[in-house]
Amino acid sequence: MDSVLPALYILAAAGFILALKWMSSPATARRGVIAGEAGMLLAVIGTLLRYEVVNYQWILIAFFLGSAVGVPIAYLTPMTAVPQRTAISHAFGALAAALIGTAEYYRHTPHGFTMGALVLETLLGFLTFTASLMAFGKLQELLPTRPMTYRGQNIVNLSLFGLAVVIGVALVISPEQTWMFPIFMTLSLLFGILLIIPIGGADMPTVIALLNSYAGLSASAMGFVLDNNLLIIAGALDGSSGLILSIIMSRAMNRSFTNILFGAFGQLHASAAQATARPVHSATPEEAAEILDSARTVIVVPGYGMAVAQAQHKLRELFDALTRRGVDVKFAIHPVAGRMPGHMNVLLAEADVPYDKLFEMDEINSEFPMADVALIIGANDVVNPAAQTDKTSPIAGMPILEAYKARTVMVIKRSMSPGFAGIDNDLYYMDKTLMLFGDAKAVLTSIVKELGAVPRAVENGNGDRQLFHDVSTFTTRTAEKKV
Amino acid sequence: MDSVLPALYILAAAGFILALKWMSSPATARRGVIAGEAGMLLAVIGTLLRYEVVNYQWILIAFFLGSAVGVPIAYLTPMTAVPQRTAISHAFGALAAALIGTAEYYRHTPHGFTMGALVLETLLGFLTFTASLMAFGKLQELLPTRPMTYRGQNIVNLSLFGLAVVIGVALVISPEQTWMFPIFMTLSLLFGILLIIPIGGADMPTVIALLNSYAGLSASAMGFVLDNNLLIIAGALDGSSGLILSIIMSRAMNRSFTNILFGAFGQLHASAAQATARPVHSATPEEAAEILDSARTVIVVPGYGMAVAQAQHKLRELFDALTRRGVDVKFAIHPVAGRMPGHMNVLLAEADVPYDKLFEMDEINSEFPMADVALIIGANDVVNPAAQTDKTSPIAGMPILEAYKARTVMVIKRSMSPGFAGIDNDLYYMDKTLMLFGDAKAVLTSIVKELGAVPRAVENGNGDRQLFHDVSTFTTRTAEKKV
Amino acid sequence: MKSYEFGLWVFMLAAFLGFELIRRVSPLLHTPLMSLTNAISAISVVGAILITGEKDAPTLSLVLGFIAIFASTTNLVSGYLITDRIIKMFKKREPEKK
Amino acid sequence: MKSYEFGLWVFMLAAFLGFELIRRVSPLLHTPLMSLTNAISAISVVGAILITGEKDAPTLSLVLGFIAIFASTTNLVSGYLITDRIIKMFKKREPEKK
């Protein structure tokens, strides 16, 4: 037995590693999930069999309750709510780590290096717990999503954090002073809340990835406390995953961590969106259907609005209808379209769009000049040419999808109101741009219906397709907020 | 001190990891070498400072002697001899590991798991030692390079290996039976020699990579014996590197390990190369210079012959001359061109060809149909269309550079004799193929000289370049072995 | 060697490995990646079992451990199941390929 | 925990890491990669120092250790220097780029 248990743990760690390795491509991803599950199973069995573990009843009850809660969460969470679920799950994970650290402290009161690890574990655990709960609240819109700021906020937060660190160090030096522990706990919990208050709801995904990283580090620290390699490894894998994702996100938004954590960005620029009354061309779904039908190549740019409107299934229907008519349809996916990494990919996959039709920014940008139509569905910042042209813009330097280079640009959104970054988009005022105002799902439904009615362009006797519309003839109206 | 030394080791390991990480691209490769050097320095210092180490004089003398031998090797080895140097260095490394294991056995006679590791260490160490020496001998042509086979060879080898394993196991069971150790040693040494005898010189690079892997494993095993993590890590990194390189090589040759180790491949097919007298077109360097000068795009395919002839510098001159004349010149590098992984890249880099002109097989294959000239210099197997067309060919299924799709194919080699795989190449007999018989360096020298004499095609009043030659007018002669 | 020293070795290697592995994950799969790492972080369940199941665990350990097991099991179960659910959505359309 | 058990952890992680790292190395650099790993394998020098420098090392240890230090130092020195020499050859041509 004594030589089997360590082997189980090593195999469990290998399972987690393989899980991440196989996650690298869709073809092997399922195998990855299975490897991860196998790893977890081995880890749990390997732990239950350890000779120190003698008391099973509470464990089994907790297992049962946890599964009873976990299964419905897994099956009932709509795909659009995945960010929230991720947040709440970080809260749970961090809470577990923090509580284990607390229990260990009161039971064994370790010293030296181990106590240092324990302090780190509980600090990160508790702050990630409350911070993730706050993030959940903002994403689920239980809390106001706009950043809440007040003068001197950063100073207050930093001093609080400083105080927590000081007490933490004091605990490491003299672990016997148990009266300090509850204070330390409270400060960590409080800091988690204060950390999130000034951050806008739209910045949550980056913050969540960062919290993922903290939760991972907390688990690693627990591994040092309990002298358990498996915990150290799983925590380190988790920690690096969160860190990399947040780096990818902030890079794709061309922003720094400090800016996200202390910038209260969403607030700052919300005011920049004064609806200057400039004329735009708008079109009806029938007109849009005609144009799409006569195009040879269409590039669809989905964004956050598609997610909100849950329009992915209708979009698939449009894709099918156009493909059947011989139109070449591709999807251009910006790395931060939507509100979490890979958001669009998941939604489109859910709606059965084949993933070989989805293209990353670098792959597709060169194709926009050849595209007849760029169909933008509820995306805004990710196609805003200001990022390239206006050096003073808050999104200056952020890489964008160059939809403005397509021959015709069609935009589905409800109004002229801006997106996450809160800035106006010149794309909408271009001569070749047509606005299709309305909810993404509703507009797409109409277009699909109209497409059924329009006779196929290829059947017009004219073998080769040609764009026969002149955009400038469409209704011109003055842009106003519609919502 | 006691807490500094482990830190030095951990940093050393991180240095090795970063070294490999930064080796991934030319831009960071130098940083990688420095990280590796720093890691090694930390490891050596960290070891010298350990309290067990009290006796310095022998160590310093050995350091000195080793450096005295190592420095000249590093600076005097010509680039074409890098494979041999690699082989001899594996021999040294493996010998070190084996001797340390031996010393440890006689000093402490470990038991159980540790003894198992020791047996593995010495087995792999000794066999890699002799095998690498043999490989060195074949590559340096001190030994006959053709595979030496006899009936029942595989059986003899396997029984010898089996015997070594049995004695090894016996040693693990009762380590006190010291009389077995010399027998075990001798068998391991012998097996190393016998392992290489049936393998052809041209298969050596793959074998060397495999030996690299063994040497790494041996170092890892030493880490288990001496209870030293740094050794375990460095050995494991080494071991995986060798394994991956040998997998890459055998995959690019479309062969399996077993086939290389037991196949005596080079021998088998040497007989297939009967010079069936078929006519080929041959041309003079002047004619070649004219054709190259009038081309717009030239793709150069270098091979083993370029390495043997040391023609890389002349090739660079040709590249410069053509580029100056406005010809677009690219280099197509097959993964197993030459005799070791990355062989062509190093030689061309040595001759100052910018590495952004070198293209891997997958990148360039689609460009051959658009190329005016494919200039093949001492390459044979890597452009043999039989790999795609002839299912019975020994290289069937090996991915090739599709030089045969170019408008004109020019081949520089000394004769009609085959390359490493020993098979005829239909490419040479195509109507659009011109053979330039001679040593690669000599032929390239003449072409470069002629190019100086030919007036520039673009200056012929005719703005656009055009191919003005008709290949079929060139001398036709009957193919015969020339060497 | 002290045991935390071994811990540092393991942590260093695992952190490097994590970076290399995650950097390779296609952006296509970033969402399931997040839920997978979530599920993996439920490994805290191991620590929770250890403190709850111990012989003569004090009530505090029992209560905190119980909550910790509950919380991590929730993560574990929902994390893997939802990852699986998401992954299943990713498919090439077979008929189109042939 | 027995010390070889830790060794197994470390070995597993390092082997995975090695695979991930090496798979990423551009084929352009396979030759210097081989000499770099060669140089790294000279880490045997650590073991050699340990057996040679020990207090009261028997003559056998001294002799074998001496040879081992010599052999690995040769590798170490020539491995790094030649890698450096090869790497220096790889350069983009600057004037061409601008």
Ligand SMILES: NC(=O)c1ccc[n+]([C@@H]2O[C@H](COP(=O)([O-])OP(=O)(O)OC[C@H]3O[C@@H](n4cnc5c(N)ncnc54)[C@H](OP(=O)(O)O)[C@@H]3O)[C@@H](O)[C@H]2O)c1
């Ligand atoms: N993906 C990530 O990981 C991540 C993380 C953090 C931040 N972000 C940020 O999120 C932004 C994402 O850009 P994005 O272009 O996808 O979105 P966006 O810039 O936020 O724009 C979304 C647009 O969708 C429209 N919309 C909302 N509901 C709609 C509905 N029901 N039907 C139709 N349209 C609707 C909105 O206009 P109307 O109100 O006029 O309809 C809005 O302009 C970026 O700025 C990015 O930096 C992303």
Ligand SMILES: NC(=O)c1ccc[n+]([C@@H]2O[C@H](COP(=O)([O-])OP(=O)(O)OC[C@H]3O[C@@H](n4cnc5c(N)ncnc54)[C@H](OP(=O)(O)O)[C@@H]3O)[C@@H](O)[C@H]2O)c1
């Ligand atoms: N790169 C690796 O890692 C590696 C490892 C193991 C095996 N291999 C094998 O090596 C082969 C490499 O293919 P390859 O196309 O590069 O070489 P190859 O097929 O061996 O052909 C080399 C050609 O160069 C010619 N040649 C020799 N010396 C010459 C000189 N001084 N001047 C001009 N030409 C000369 C030879 O023809 P003449 O005698 O008529 O001149 C010969 O046909 C493959 O079969 C591969 O599988 C490669």
